Amino acid sequence: MLFFYNKKMLGETLLITINDSENVTYEYKKNITLIKDENDHLVGLNIFNVENLKLQGEGSIELTEEQKEVLEKRLEKNGIKIDLEGNNDDYFVVGEVLTCEKHPDANKLKVTTVKVSEDEVLQIVCGAPNVEAGQKVVVSLIGAMMPSGLLIKKSKLRGVESNGMLCSKRELGLPQEEVRGILVLDNDVEVGTKFKYFSSRWYKVW
Secondary structure, X not given: OEEEEOHHHHOOEEEXXXXXXXXXXXXXXXXXXXXXXXXXXXXXXXXXXXXXXXXXXXXXXXXXXXXXXXXXXXXXXXXXOXXXXXXHHHHEEEEEEEEEEEEOOEEEEEEEEEEEEOOEEEEEEEOXXXXXXXXXXXXXXXXXXXXXXXXXOOXXXXXXXXXXXXXXXXXXXXXXXOXXXXXXXXXXXXXXXXXXXXXXXXXXXX
């Protein structure tokens, strides 16, 4: 479950993504929009006028236990009962670029294989000019919500399947440097460790 908040862009509105679905319908209740898939399953919520939650941050955020409790009570009053547990940080991990080859049908794209855990290697298409084999990078896995609100999905780029994204500082909400391209981490960071962006000032891996 992912929580997105951007006061400058959307005002006091909290967006909740439960599951990804392409074909959705909308049901409107008092200050709440329910988003459902073709099987009438709840896949998301837009909750308006959330000033009382006193949300902080911009982009993908975490809710405190107190905020979850207040929100769950509000939803229950409208006949909506869901578990608000979930952590977007699980979708951002350190990966190692194992191979990096030219895309067969796009000069500016590269096809990489990236190790994200001891037993998982993903194929990811990347357009960054600085991506190379051997790098430690930040990988946003399928299901991740970026600070911009972009939800990462399995996709095809010029006919080649891509299962995630290699992230730049800008895409992670971090200060952008003059050098364009993905964020390259120190080589001693272990593959599979979680990456967390706290704000536009600093980050941490653990």
